[in-house]
Amino acid sequence: MTTIHYKLLTPGPLTTTDTVKAAMLVDHCTWDDDYKVITTGIIKNLLQLANVSEAAYTAVLMQGSGTFGVESVLTSSVGQADHLLILANGVYGLRMAEIAQHAQLSYDVLEFPYNQVPDAQVVAEFLDSHPEITHLAMVHCETTTGILNDIQAISQVVKNRQLTFIVDAMSSFGGIPIDVTGLNIDFLISSANKCIQGVPGFSFIIAKKEAMLATKGKAISLSLDLYEQWETMSKDGKWRFTSPTHVVIAFEQALQELAKEGGVAARHARYQANMTRLRALFRANGLLAYAPEENQSPIIATFHLPSQEIDFKEMYDFIKAEGYAIYPGKLLDLNTFRVGVIGEIYQADIARVSDIFEAYLADKKIEG
Numbered sequence: 001m002t003t004i005h006y007k008l009l010t011p012g013p014l015t016t017t018d019t020v021k022a023a024m025l026v027d028h029c030t031w032d033d034d035y036k037v038i039t040t041g042i043i044k045n046l047l048q049l050a051n052v053s054e055a056a057y058t059a060v061l062m063q064g065s066g067t068f069g070v071e072s073v074l075t076s077s078v079g080q081a082d083h084l085l086i087l088a089n090g091v092y093g094l095r096m097a098e099i100a101q102h103a104q105l106s107y108d109v110l111e112f113p114y115n116q117v118p119d120a121q122v123v124a125e126f127l128d129s130h131p132e133i134t135h136l137a138m139v140h141c142e143t144t145t146g147i148l149n150d151i152q153a154i155s156q157v158v159k160n161r162q163l164t165f166i167v168d169a170m171s172s173f174g175g176i177p178i179d180v181t182g183l184n185i186d187f188l189i190s191s192a193n194k195c196i197q198g199v200p201g202f203s204f205i206i207a208k209k210e211a212m213l214a215t216k217g218k219a220i221s222l223s224l225d226l227y228e229q230w231e232t233m234s235k236d237g238k239w240r241f242t243s244p245t246h247v248v249i250a251f252e253q254a255l256q257e258l259a260k261e262g263g264v265a266a267r268h269a270r271y272q273a274n275m276t277r278l279r280a281l282f283r284a285n286g287l288l289a290y291a292p293e294e295n296q297s298p299i300i301a302t303f304h305l306p307s308q309e310i311d312f313k314e315m316y317d318f319i320k321a322e323g324y325a326i327y328p329g330k331l332l333d334l335n336t337f338r339v340g341v342i343g344e345i346y347q348a349d350i351a352r353v354s355d356i357f358e359a360y361l362a363d364k365k366i367e368g
């Protein structure tokens with residue numbers, strides 16, 4: 001087997017440390033106490049990272065990628081008598097609508113342009129004219145564009161109306177401080193392979209206990225039944241079905257490394273510094289960011305290709321040969337690409353990537 005080594009400038013899977021990867025070189029059985037305390041410890045740790053009280057909040061892990069976690073929450077919490085409002089300004093907001101469609105939930109989607117954050121005033125007016133709405137779901141960092149949505153402003157609107165508030169914080173939790181209690185979030189969903197810097201294989205849900213208890217008997221899926229998963233796991237850390245053991249052990253290691261880095265605040269500072277540098281260096285190369293500076297997340301950025309003549313695939317191969325994998329754009333109408341700054345990525349990587357782009361553009365005779 002030949003393995004090419006390069007760093008991932010993608011928003012998950014991302015570049016992990018060698019120690020996180022090494023943690024997976026153990027085959028662990030799942031029924032014994034050693035293993036169950038790992039799961040229980042992870043849950044405790046997640047609640048601490050979310051800065052929530054164990055009296056009011058609880059957490060559960062769910063097999064699968066991040067979407068499985070979102071699907072689990074939506075299809076376990078929105079009951080037959082409920083009505084869901086989804087805010088969408090990108091692909092991940094629209095994916096929630098797809099989930100609702102498949103599950104035949106009663107729902108509406110309020111769409112906003114991809115380059116704008118959902119407007120709290122518009123949301124408030126929509127809610128006023130739709131009293132049937134019981135749940136509101138939105139994305140925190142829209143990984144489609146890299147825009148950071150204002151969950152604070154929307155939370156105010158939600159709070160006054162006593163709705164169940166669901167936040168897809170997949171690409172932000174652990175990398176951006178989130179005041180889960182203050183924002184009155186009922187369900188927050190994230191996954192192992194984003195800002196905690198683990199490897200892919202499970203998602204996790206941090207939920208108000210009250211909201212979790214209210215999901216009992218509502219799920220339409222067997223394996224994605226949030227309440228049943230929580231019920232079993234919260235007893236002693238046992239997973240209902242086969243646990244992704246290697247991923248779980250790697251995640252435990254990743255949590256320790258997050259603490260060692262200085263916690264969420266320190267990681268946020270590193271990501272923010274990476275992003276500020278990336279935008280500045282790319283701008284100097286003539287690569288303009290899609291998101292306005294004030295809405296730019298410190299996670300991933302979309303950039304316009306400087307010329308219609310550039311072929312993404314060719315550019316991608318050039319950069320990969322130099323040691324980095326970038327990400328295609330997700331905007332159908334614009335020629336763009338994305339660069340993520342999360343994972344084991346530091347200022348030196350950002351400078352190096354900028355140099356690689358500069359060399360590529362010089363080769364193509366495109367001036368910065």
Ligand SMILES: *Cc1c(COP(=O)(O)O)cnc(C)c1O
Pocket residue numbers: 011012065066067068092139140141142143168169170171191
């Ligand atoms: C990564 C991500 C997801 C989940 O995607 P998967 O491919 O299922 O892991 C959902 N929402 C957002 C905002 C994401 O960044």
